[in-house]
Amino acid sequence: MQTENLAATIHAQVKKYSNRAGNALYYKEGDEWKGISWKEFGERIDNAAKGLLELGAEENDMIAIYSSNRPEWVISDYAIMSIRCATVAIYATNTSEQAEYIVNDARTKIIFVDDQTQYDNVMKFFKGHSKLGYIIVFSKSVKIDKSDNNIMYIDDLYELGKKSNQEAELQKRLDAITPDDIMSVIYTSGTTGDPKGAMLCHKSFFVENEALNSRFPMGEDDIEVVFLPLSHVYEKASSYWIHSRGATQYFCSDTNKIVEYFGEIRPTYMCGVPRLFEKMYAAIYAKMEKAGGLKKSIFDWGIAVGNEYEHARNRGEKISKTLELKHKLAYKLVLSTVRELLGGRLNFFSAGGAPLAKDIEEFFFAANIFIAQGYGLTETAPMGSCNSPKDFKFGTAGRPIDGNHIKIAEDGEVLIKGDNVFRGYWNKPEATADAMTEDGYFRTGDIGMIDEDGFLKITDRKKDIIITANGKNIPPQLIESRIGQDYYVEQMVVFGDKQKYLTALIVPAYAALEEYAQDKGIAYKGISDLITKPEILKLYADRIEGQSKDLAHHEKIVRFKLLESPFTVENGQMTPSNKIKRKVIGQHYEDVIKKMYKD
Incomplete structure (x- = not known):
């Protein structure tokens, strides 16, 4: 029987694969990918764990990781849980003030940081801090205060652990871990108010592991590229699953190079x-639109044939010779190009965080790339439902996974109950009580429905639903996702609460827009000038209309405003997990929005 203990799982995997030729983890150094073997992976975990014991880490202590994706993130995480402590995840993009809030709220005693930015941010509040005792730095390029013995590089921590006599204490703590131990505190991004620390235990993540094992193929020959931040529960949970299956991870240090990394x-x-999928889809279709004529016709034909073939194969139907021949030609002319763009071996993507347009799912499916759209939250560790290669319905978030139960409240809110659900918000009993129903279900704050076949469909966030002056309830995410897949749209926020019609603030895809202006010979002095040009406004009006064909009349955008600055984490208009802060944006652009409603 598998022990519901992630620390025991990784130690068992290290022992199993210690003599394996292939590496467990890869990272980019310059232009070269360098590997860390399973044996070295295990040694670094144990040395870091013993080093933390030497620093006085006690059971149930909170230890923070404030870093971007790199092997040291997962090594430190496993080391922390191995000594029966809890990892507090802090986004690498968090400001000094945000990091300080989390460190104070979690009463963190030790913090791991990545590069100079995170180190400098922590140093702003480290000196004289009543709780925070040590800073451990991942990158050797960071200039640290070497006169302070409480600041060190992770290599120093490894060395401290290697020289220690803490083996017996480490084993004692490993043996004492229970499935209900809190091993991770992840702070919700907080689109409104201060972030809250969701407490997750070992058992929470095992619900997901077991569900994924029953629905997806994953083994020792598989390779994951770590793209999403490990400080997010989605990638964190995926990482645990990957290691439990003996697969290999490559850490994406620069998300802007993801397409380049696919090839490597x-x-x-x-x-x-x-x-991510919307931008890939938009870029491919923009290229085809530009090519036009026969090339565009062949591309559309190839995608249609690919869809027909893959759906027939999925239904278990016998493929006719005609379809077989058409598919071979379509693969050669079109589908292979799409697959090669993603490296040529991709079996499936996992997608979550927001609804994905059905058209995009169908597009990648045609090239035999399955996007497993699912649904979950930080508080559900994270998955509550998902599509799988053998059981899916595009346009939905799949069926609920085993180990949790999903029901819909009278007002349409999605409610979830199960061992995957968090143990509450750290140090916030009232917020915890408010998040739960009397019969123990977690209130997700999302509106959804379960269809006749048992598939969950999410409409929008409960607090984001727009109720127009005509009484129409409109989920803005649906519209934002539909129009946002356009090549010339980077970001978009829809407004219209208590108004007669919908309006939108649109951040253009600036590079694509400037390329369009050059192709059309449109002279301009800068972005602020370009977005006011009549030709550009007509371009966006036409693109919005084209993407809105399947929307109801009351769901269509009547007026819009192009913006010269994007929504970012730095300007406070996005959360660290890249969710739009709708209320903040609405307040910032209040005058602009009001102007769109003047006759």
């Missing part, structure tokens, strides 16, 4: 968010 790594699996 040739992954079989990756966690992504809808925006």
Whole structure:
């Protein structure tokens, strides 16, 4: 019987694969991918764990990781749980003030940091801090205060652990771990108010592991490219699953180079968010639109044939010779190009965080790339439902996984109950009580429905639903996702509460827009000038209309405003997990929005 203990799982895997030729983890150094073997992976975990014991880490202590994706993130995480402590995840993009809030709220005693930015941010509040005792730095390039013995590089921590006599204490703590131990505190992004620390135990993540094992193929020959931040529960949970199956991870240090990395790594699996797939889809179709004529016709034909073939194969139907021949030609002319763009070996993507348009799912499916759209939250560790290669319905978030139960409240809110659900918000009993129903279900804050076949469909966030002056209830995410897949749209926020019609603030895809202006000979002095040009406004009006064909009349955008600055984490208009802060944006652009409603 498998022990519901992630620390025991990784130690068992290290022992199993200690003599394996292939590496467990890869990272980019300059232009070269360098590997860490399973044996070295295990040694670093144990040395880091013993080093933390030497620093006085006690059971149930909170230890923070404030870093971007790199092997040291997962090594430190496993080391922390191995000594029966809890990892507090802090986004690498968090400001000094945000990091300080989390460190104070979690009463963190030790913090791991990545590069100079995170180190400098922590140093702003480290000196004289009543609780925080040590800073451990991942990158050797960071200039640290070497006169302070409480600041060190992770190599120093490894050395401290290697020289220690803490083996017996480490084993004692490993043996004492229970499935209900809190091993991770992940702070929700907080689109409104202060972030809250969701407490997750070992058992929470095993619900997902077991569900994934029953629905997806994953083994020792598989490769994941780690794209989403490990400080997010989605990638964190995926990482645990990957290691439990003996697969290999490549850490994406620069997300802007993901397409380049696809070609180098040739992954079989990756966690992504809808925006990534939307941009890929938009870029490919924009290229075809530009080519036009026969080339565009052949491309559309190839995608249609690919869909027909893959759906027939999925239904278990016998493929006719005609369809077989058409598919071979379509693969040669069109589908292979799409697959090669993603490395040529990808079996499936995992997608979550926001709804993904059905058209995009169908597009990748035609090239035999399955996007497993699912649904979950930080508080559900994270998955509550998902589609799988043998059981899916595009346009939905799949069926609920085993180990949790999903029901819909009278007002349409999605409620979840199970061992995957968090143990509450750290140090916030009232917020915890408010998040739960009397019969123990977690209130997700999302509106959804379960169809006649048992598939969950999410409409929008409960608090984001727009109720127009005409009484129409409109989920803005549906519209934002539909129009946002356009090549010329980077970001978009829809408004219209208590108004007669919908309006939108649109951040253009600036590079694509400037390329369009050059192709059309449109002279301009800068982005602020370009977005006011009549030709550009007409371009966006036409693109919005084209993407809105399947929307109801009351769901269509009547007026819009192009913006010269994007929504970012830095300007406070996005959360660290890249969710739009709708209320903040609405307040910032209040005058602009009001102007769109003047006759």
